[in-house]
Amino acid sequence: MNTEAREALGRIRAEVGKAVVGQDAVVGGVLVALLCGGHVLLEGVPGVAKTLLIRALSTALDMDTKRVQFTPDLMPGDVTGSLIYDAHTGAFNFRAGPVFTNLLLADEINRTPPKTQAALLEAMEERQVTVDGTARQLPVPFLVAATQNPIEYEGTYPLPEAQLDRFLLKLSVPLPQRDEELGILRAHHQGFDPRDLKAAGVTPVAGPADLIAGRQAVQHVDVADAVLAYIVDLCRATRVAPALELGASPRGATALLAVAKATAWLSGREYVLPDDVKAWTVPTLRHRVRLRADAELDGATVEGILASVLATVPAPR
Structure with missing residues (x-):
């Protein structure tokens, strides 16, 4: 590094x-x-x-x-x-x-x-x-x-x-x-x-x-298959969330992977932790998803829905 x-x-x-x-x-x-x-x-x-x-x-x-x-x-x-x-x-x-x-x-x-x-x-x-x-x-x-x-x-x-x-x-x-x-x-x-x-x-x-x-060093940060699967599961969960009419695309998943790797490198690690993914899920995905009109009228927020997704999708250990 x-x-x-x-x-x-x-x-x-x-x-x-x-x-x-x-x-x-x-x-x-x-x-x-x-x-x-x-x-x-x-x-x-x-x-x-x-x-x-x-x-x-x-x-x-x-x-x-x-x-x-x-x-x-x-x-x-x-x-x-x-x-x-x-x-x-x-x-x-x-x-x-x-x-x-x-x-x-x-x-x-x-x-x-x-x-x-x-x-x-x-x-x-x-x-x-x-x-x-x-x-x-x-x-x-x-x-x-x-x-x-x-x-x-x-x-x-x-x-x-x-x-x-x-x-x-x-x-x-x-x-x-x-x-x-x-x-x-x-x-x-x-x-x-x-x-x-x-x-x-x-x-x-x-x-x-x-x-x-x-940037070159970040490319060499290691990501376990379980963490890759965690990123995919988080993004897929947004696509089936009842309050969202638009979920995160695969581009959102690749963005979440990139910021997690950059965070790991800045922290002095050569590998990504699930916590790196959790820390950036909301900033990375909140502008890539869209609330249903009825959910918005009921007071739901994108940040709240993403917090619920993070709470329900199990993180690897």
């Missing part, structure tokens, strides 16, 4: 914690997604430091980041880039869009029409952008962190299941606890400026090379 890369990546949480208070679990989730080469959907109310978290993470990883504010009038070319006519040469030159970065923060992705949402699909899945028939590769590593507000639905365009399935994880960004919020106020009172991460002491502690080495 690549110990140096794991130790370098292990310092990320503490480094991001210099600027972001109380979001350690979210930082861990984004780090796991980076190791798996996946993307994350961040759900939380405004003002819980989603943008700051991504900026601090990119600084700690010494990677480039860009932010796109998704609005109803945003066009696909505003995200991917477009051909611009050069009057001096008489030729069309490609001007790269903000998607050409390492960490792309797609802010309020559900506020832009489906056509622009779909412009991200090729980039997320194929790691490339095609303009005028020419494919252009995106940087490595590349991660989309999309945000959406869970309580505001007016003027939004809910992401279709096909696009939700492209996200490896759906992470909830909670409001801070009282002592954490008190720490935030103290930091601001003492002059903390969220726009100046350097002044906050956030510095690079790892780099893209560590991430690539980590």
Whole structure:
């Protein structure tokens, strides 16, 4: 196992914690997604430091980041880039869009029409952008962190299941606890400026090379047949759950396998435990399943159904 890369990546949480208070679990989730080469959907109310978290993470990883504010009038070319006519040469030159970065923060992705949402699909899945028939590769590593507000639905365009399935994880960004919020106020009172991460002491502690080495090491993490069967049984249980009209697909099972392996490697193990699977079942599957309308009216939640599945499907010993 690549110990140096794991130790370098292990310092990320503490480094991001210099600027972001109380979001350690979210930082861990984004780090796991980076190791798996996946993307994350961040759900939380405004003002819980989603943008700051991504900026601090990119600084700690010494990677480039860009932010796109998704609005109803945003066009696909505003995200991917477009051909611009050069009057001096008489030729069309490609001007790269903000998607050409390492960490792309797609802010309020559900506020832009489906056509622009779909412009991200090729980039997320194929790691490339095609303009005028020419494919252009995106940087490595590349991660989309999309945000959406869970309580505001007016003027939004809910992401279709096909696009939700492209996200490896759906992470909830909670409001801070009282002592954490008190720490935030103290930091601001003492002059903390969220726009100046350097002044906050956030510095690079790892780099893209560590991430690539980590990805290679994760591939060699061992998974017992019993744990593989456990992942399959969990996903199949969602397909027969009475409260769900849509269960997890095989892509959901492969995603759960990937995050469990990344978690095991970050923990310093060469094998996956059932607890690794349990820890990530809800973040990995909650956006891949859909409640029945009558179950939702009865007060059921996706998280509650998945918790029930975890309680009823026996884990290997």
